[in-house]
Amino acid sequence: MSSVIDCKHARLQIGGEPQVLSAEVAQHIATCAACSKFRDETLAMEGRLKSALELPLHHFRESPLKVAPRRFALAASIVLALLVGGGAWLFRPQPVLAAEIVEHIRHESGSWGSREPVPPELLDAVLAKAGVRYNPRLPVTYASPCPFRGHIVPHLVVQTDHGPVTVMLLSHEKVKSEGKFTEGQYHGVVFPAGSGSIAVLAPSGQPFDDALEQVKEGAL
Amino acid sequence: MNPRPRGTTATSAFARLLETLRPDLVRFAFWLARDRAVAEDVVQETLIRAWKSREEIKDPAATRPWLLTIVRREHARLYERKRLPTVDLAEVEALGDPALVSGEVSDGEAGLDDLRRAILKLADEYREPLVMQVLGGLTTSEIAEQLGLTQPAVLTRLFRARNKLREIYGLAPAEDAE
Numbered sequence: 001m002s003s004v005i006d007c008k009h010a011r012l013q014i015g016g017e018p019q020v021l022s023a024e025v026a027q028h029i030a031t032c033a034a035c036s037k038f039r040d041e042t043l044a045m046e047g048r049l050k051s052a053l054e055l056p057l058h059h060f061r062e063s064p065l066k067v068a069p070r071r072f073a074l075a076a077s078i079v080l081a082l083l084v085g086g087g088a089w090l091f092r093p094q095p096v097l098a099a100e101i102v103e104h105i106r107h108e109s110g111s112w113g114s115r116e117p118v119p120p121e122l123l124d125a126v127l128a129k130a131g132v133r134y135n136p137r138l139p140v141t142y143a144s145p146c147p148f149r150g151h152i153v154p155h156l157v158v159q160t161d162h163g164p165v166t167v168m169l170l171s172h173e174k175v176k177s178e179g180k181f182t183e184g185q186y187h188g189v190v191f192p193a194g195s196g197s198i199a200v201l202a203p204s205g206q207p208f209d210d211a212l213e214q215v216k217e218g219a220l
Numbered sequence: 221m222n223p224r225p226r227g228t229t230a231t232s233a234f235a236r237l238l239e240t241l242r243p244d245l246v247r248f249a250f251w252l253a254r255d256r257a258v259a260e261d262v263v264q265e266t267l268i269r270a271w272k273s274r275e276e277i278k279d280p281a282a283t284r285p286w287l288l289t290i291v292r293r294e295h296a297r298l299y300e301r302k303r304l305p306t307v308d309l310a311e312v313e314a315l316g317d318p319a320l321v322s323g324e325v326s327d328g329e330a331g332l333d334d335l336r337r338a339i340l341k342l343a344d345e346y347r348e349p350l351v352m353q354v355l356g357g358l359t360t361s362e363i364a365e366q367l368g369l370t371q372p373a374v375l376t377r378l379f380r381a382r383n384k385l386r387e388i389y390g391l392a393p394a395e396d397a398e
Binding site for chain 1: 232235236238239242243246247250251263264265267268271272332335336339350351353354355360374375376378379380382383385386389391394395
């Protein structure tokens with residue numbers, strides 16, 4: 001029985017797809033010792049090739065943080081000091097900032113609909129993309145890196161006992177003190193945290209203060 | 221830390237799948253970029269995009285090739301966006317990357333580290349389909365579709381890639397198909 005392909009084409013098939021043995025290649029190597037040897041060598045190399053490509057990952061980041069993160073931990077004492085000493089409630093956040101936060105939330109209003117916690121890998125990726133570190137200790141059901149005022153900021157939805165609230169980590173927005181605002185159908189607050197600030201928003205129909213308290217406690 | 225996803229919903233299943241596949245996504249991105257930091261950035265972007273588009277996946281078996289496609293696109297986008305310099309084959313910094321060092325004791329045969337360095341030196345047009353096939357598990361037909369090539373062209377590239385790697389094992393390269 002004569003082969004239907006020559007050595008050159010048999011080796012092309014073997015070198016291109018070593019794991020596939022077509023009928024015509026099988027027929028060829030049955031009568032060609034050199035190509036049969038070539039296939040044996042290629043298959044032997046294939047195992048090593050797979051091992052080589054499967055890099056050990058211990059040199060890679062387990063948590064994909066790429067820049068020195070800004071921490072968003074809320075120290076209760078600091079917040080309390082700001083509340084008492086700074087007369088926080090007398091200050092309103094810059095109206096423009098509040099309006100822009102609300103406008104951003106309006107565009108992602110569907111974010112409150114999810115109840116499934118996002119995977120830790122995704123939350124890590126979103127925080128890392130913005131170069132921030134944040135530990136809400138509450139289920140996060142939405143996490144997106146969003147462009148906001150020229151920076152990428154983590155836009156999260158955190159599930160509290162009082163309903164979902166949006167948390168935006170504004171590492172580039174400094175505010176002097178905590179200030180609440182109401183814009184349209186939303187209640188919100190922006191308060192200093194780390195070297196930036198955190199904005200928390202919720203629909204006006206749900207108990208905001210209790211939810212806010214839980215967010216702050218969760219971040220401790 | 222965000223509580224681990226619970227339940228048996230499709231979303232939780234997808235989250236677990238992402239967790240399972242992430243190591244291979246990192247490896248795949250590394251072999252594309254030949255740079256560990258870039259690979260990590262690419263996978264970050266991939267996870268974010270995949271999560272946003274998870275409704276597109278109806279068949280869990282299709283998730284792996286779908287994610288590899290996103291990795292490829294994000295890798296390309298990163299280079300377009302940041303205008304990262306192309307890597308000179310003669311000056312591949314990743315050659316000295318500790319991720320390539322297996323600690324394997326050589327028994328006289330070319331070790332994994334040598335093979336990894338040889339893979340890194342392959343030109344993109346050979347390395348990419350090879351990684352897609354061996355690490356990604358894609359067929360030549362799927363690779364052809366992703367790379368916008370014909371299946372015979374992919375076969376030729378894969379053949380040439382392996383042909384170049386034969387040399388480090390002291391094996392004679394086969395005559396080129398063209």
